[in-house]
Amino acid sequence: MENLDTIIQILDSTIRLATPLLFACLAGLFSERAGVFDIGLEGKMLAAAFMAASVAAVTGNVWLGMFAGIGISLILALIHGLASITFRGDQLISGVAINFLAAGLTVVVGQSWFRLGGRTPALSGEGRFGQIDLPFADALRDVPLLGPIYSDLLSGHTFLAYIALLAVPASWFVLYRTRFGLRLRAVGENPGAVDTAGISVVKLRFSAVIICGVLCGLAGAYLSTGHGAGFGKDMTAGRGFIALAALIFAKWRPWQALGTCMLFGLLQAVAIRYQSINLGEFTVPVQFMDALPYILTVVILAGFVGKAIPPKAGGEAYVKER
């Protein structure tokens, strides 16, 4: 019974840790499936986390905070779109620039607004996303096995965590069951064909980048107002890059993205729960657990476990034939 409790606690922590990864991973999925590589996920998340926490701290309303976070993330996404779609600049360089911009601006602006060294004031009450208890969570708690799973594991997360989980089937539906999704995937594989069919490549790519901006905004808002309670310098701590790794691991598909994000979240949760794991003869150090997402990604990229084939036209600006 105690083991079950421990497992549920770890899985509960997994969901909390996987949520920002999942948002960012889906954000990258839309953008990259449309042929726009985006390593600026980290920067967009960071800026969104900052704006969400700042606005929530000032107004005391977490919803306004969330929309402000999405807003700033959209602005950065559009800058990326402008640079890499309209002006056909290098997508990687534009992404790196966004990361630097966000890392620097959040601290500078935060310092001038709040005078707390780039931190925002701690949020409380209405300034944060509260935990949502699913219906009957309390009543079902005593049911063996399923009770704890329902009331402790599935219930009691923040609004955004549920949105992240719902975003997975929604993304799948949009990408694979709608005309828009078909065109979006096509524009990442063969923009020339899409263009020949009389559909605007630029417009499609911009819509993908906008969806990416919204999802990154949610990821950032979750970090500072859902999971945490306030913004701190560099609080994304590389999660945008782990999300990119998850995207490659998932081979650019939504359901697999859910799986990988949960796996990476689980690795983090286990690393947090156990500093080092004893496997009889030898000990697995916590550093290894932290590095595992990257190691797994390298293994995938090296082609040991299936092949990760990126969208064919990814990373290239589309130049209309003249």
Added chain:
Amino acid sequence: MTMMRSLLGAAAAMALSTVAAVADPAVIFDLGGKFDKSFNEAAFNGAERWAEETGGSYREVEIQSEAQREQALRRFAESGSNPIVVTGFAYASALEAVAPDFPDTSFAIVDMVVDQPNVQSIVFNEHEGSYLVGMLAAMASESGTVGFVGGMDIPLISKFACGYAQGVRAVNPDATIIQNMTGTTPSAWNDPVRGQELTRAQISQGADVVFHAAGGTGVGVLQAAADEGILGIGVDSNQNFMHPGSVLTSMLKRVDVAVYNVFSAEGALPSGITVMGLAEEGVGYALDDNNASLVSAEMQTAVDAARLQIIAGDISVHDYMSDESCPVN
């Protein structure tokens, strides 16, 4: 004068600094940043206090990466700042390299010993202060399980953990102590989300008092403690105000006093090691309006008695750094 100095360049500036009657002191903060509400902020407060009282001015810089340590030190020394305080053990190798090049400049390093004729090494007996808050934690705990969240996994932080564990065991020999370190890189000082998650993991294992020695990461630790309705213990600066009623106490490490003393020193700093322990009031525990209701008179009496016994030498608290091991865990 200042214009001339900047024109004259490095070598001349050095010569000038020895002549100039009043050279501005300087402080260089560590990677946690000067507003970490903890270690670096304490140093900053000491410098501010000095500036306020004397009306003097000082120079400061927050470094952004490991590579800037030596660079920042050298820059300040070249531009004639004297004395120069560096906060943090990680400056040791940089200071080791820079100090001999500026024999007329006094340096002070907090938390580490650098054996140079012009360096004052200021070390704190963190294990003694941690022992006291460990006692408080054990007395406040109802579950008999207490937690510790460290920042970067280094001997200095183990020193906090070890002193804390000894204090807990002194009150409750059967107590369970859950210890976690946030990470092994300097970013472990600044990851509140991870601090929060670590704390929640400890709470789910039964901890109802959690002590952090994790710089900026500790903001998340105290947040999680307040959210879950348990008690947190702050570190370095007095952090009781952050969540009134949810912070049992703070292990004070008077880096501010150390910086203030260095800045106020007349003439060259005495070199060698300055130890700031309980007796020197360099470490201690914080009691103010925010936690008055949490610390009962009994608890206070017990801790104050232990404090006097440690100063008198009747209780000896093992220092982890003396042999890299801890008798209790």
